[in-house]
Amino acid sequence: MYIQENIKTQIKAEYDVAVCGGGFGGISAALASARQGKKTVLFEKQFMLGGLGTAGIVTIYLPLCDGYGHQVSYGIAEELLRLSISHGAEARYPDNWLDGVGTRGENDKRFCVQYNPQLFAILAEKLLIDEGVDILYGTYAVGVRMNGDKISHIITENKSGRLAYKVGSVVDATGDCDIAKFAGAPTDTFKQGNVLAAWYYSAGKSGYKLNQIGCSDTPEEEKTVQNKKTELLVDRRFTGLDGDELSEQTCLSHLSTFNDFLKKRKDDPEVMPVTIATTPQIRMTRKIVGEYELSDKETHKYFEDSIGMVSDWKKRGPVYEVPFGTLYSARVKNLICAGRCISVNETLWDVMRVIPCCAVTGQAAGTAAAMTDDFTSLSVKELQRILEENGVVLHEKDII
Ligand SMILES: Cc1cc2nc3c(=O)[nH]c(=O)nc-3n(C[C@H](O)[C@H](O)[C@H](O)COP(=O)(O)OP(=O)(O)OC[C@H]3O[C@@H](n4cnc5c(N)ncnc54)[C@H](O)[C@@H]3O)c2cc1C
Structure with a gap:
């Protein structure tokens, strides 16, 4: 309609x-x-x-x-x-x-x-x-x-x-x-869609830090066991061209930031997120x-x-x-x-x-x-x- x-x-x-x-x-x-x-x-x-x-x-x-x-x-x-x-x-x-x-x-x-x-x-x-x-x-x-x-x-x-x-x-x-x-x-x-990313800044015992959460889409042949960044945050991909999808992507990204923060909190009770993205982190x-x-x-x-x-x-x-x-x-x-x-x-x-x-x-x-x-x-x-x-x-x- x-x-x-x-x-x-x-x-x-x-x-x-x-x-x-x-x-x-x-x-x-x-x-x-x-x-x-x-x-x-x-x-x-x-x-x-x-x-x-x-x-x-x-x-x-x-x-x-x-x-x-x-x-x-x-x-x-x-x-x-x-x-x-x-x-x-x-x-x-x-x-x-x-x-x-x-x-x-x-x-x-x-x-x-x-x-x-x-x-x-x-x-x-x-x-x-x-x-x-x-x-x-x-x-x-x-x-x-x-x-x-x-x-x-x-x-x-x-x-x-x-x-x-x-x-x-x-x-x-x-x-x-x-x-x-x-x-x-x-x-x-x-066509293949983008993986989820959740880059954010935190401040804590080790200072002010950029946390690069979410890997870039490394081709299979370039992946190595040492490259931990190749782990996907969620098992789905995003086009970045749909209003509803962008909101879902943003919420999932926020959740990944929160989970990462909770993990960091175990080692550093003072750590805080200080800047999160205000635009969807979608590459292509x-x-x-x-x-x-x-x-x-x-x-x-x-x-x-x-x-x-x-x-x-x-x-x-x-x-x-x-x-x-x-x-x-x-x-x-x-x-x-x-x-x-x-x-x-x-x-x-x-x-x-x-x-x-x-x-x-x-x-x-x-x-x-x-x-x-x-x-x-x-x-x-x-x-x-x-x-x-x-x-x-x-x-x-x-x-x-
Ligand atoms: C998770 C992630 C990690 C990355 N890592 C790196 C890295 O380490 N180093 C690096 O160099 N690059 C990296 N990139 C890529 C890089 O950041 C971007 O591709 C680059 O900054 C894009 O610049 P741009 O000006 O083309 O587009 P954008 O940065 O997307 O800028 C487009 C601008 O247009 C505005 N806009 C969009 N549509 C409209 C509209 N209809 N009307 C008015 N305004 C509009 C947007 O708000 C935005 O400000 C990464 C990207 C992602 C998502």
Whole structure:
């Protein structure tokens, strides 16, 4: 059964670039767009920036390097890593990278840090405001209005009600490809579903601590007896795309946190949970089917339209150049994706979803969105020129 609603929606404002979602993908995109001088708005459904990387208690900024002493991700990916620990890292402080001392050989620590989520959210917000981005918190992008094969308006809902924003181009940084779905662009979902996670912070005798409860979905061949993290918390999986299921997932996650806390209490009567996630900890949900789908087999491959590089957080060695075609579908000409919803195959998704990759694709998407409202006719050479001007290294052959 349905009800028919005739809603008149007020057009609140007009922006050159609308970024939907304020995780690492969206922060990077909004920053890049505003730095190109474009009037930029960022819609975020929560009341803090950072997405999974703050509200989701996922505070390990995975490596910018290949594990053999070569940095591969630059630009905003490095800027945000440094910002995240500008008032102190929580752990994994890689002196050899940050201070330019020591060697960066095979056995050195990777260029990876653990940061404080609260501080990062505040610092990222300040940075975006200083760069002129309009941040709209508590604002859900709930739909789009199309004009042919372009999005003309983003429809939002917040405390003020339902509002429309006229837009030039749109960055889908929702992590879930919500905007692409609304606009009718081709998307795909994570078939096998996600395992339950319950990462949280506690404070006790051993200090303030990140508890990584719930493993990532390690492929069978990578599982080892020593790797205790491969134990599943519950025997079911989650799509992350259904309202009822997300509430169940959240309650199960809370229960896992509570059980873990009770276990810890046996050794430490003072231990307390101090921060739990305020967003569902789900890794892979929906992605765009883009003009190009990057595969896990394409390591060390030269792409003429590369917009930057990423490494593999799971192992030393692999480097991927990211082709521009992974960010958009020609079906919706002024929509581009950033973060964990870009076009990659199922195996590579687990590599590309992490924070540095989201920042790399965010910078490219935001820069491109500032240049055009038709990604099918964008000059990729010009995009690459601007990215390089802003610190990005595009090709593996150019790594020092
Ligand atoms: C349990 C777990 C552990 C992980 N471990 C690590 C790790 O150790 N290191 C690492 O680097 N990565 C890790 N990851 C992955 C990483 O945290 C995320 O994939 C990455 O942060 C995603 O960034 P994003 O910007 O693409 O999306 P998100 O962080 O999901 O951000 C999307 C933002 O958009 C907002 N949003 C969504 N829909 C809408 C809408 N319709 N309207 C308005 N706003 C919307 C959300 O509130 C959110 O703020 C982990 C993930 C999980 C779940």
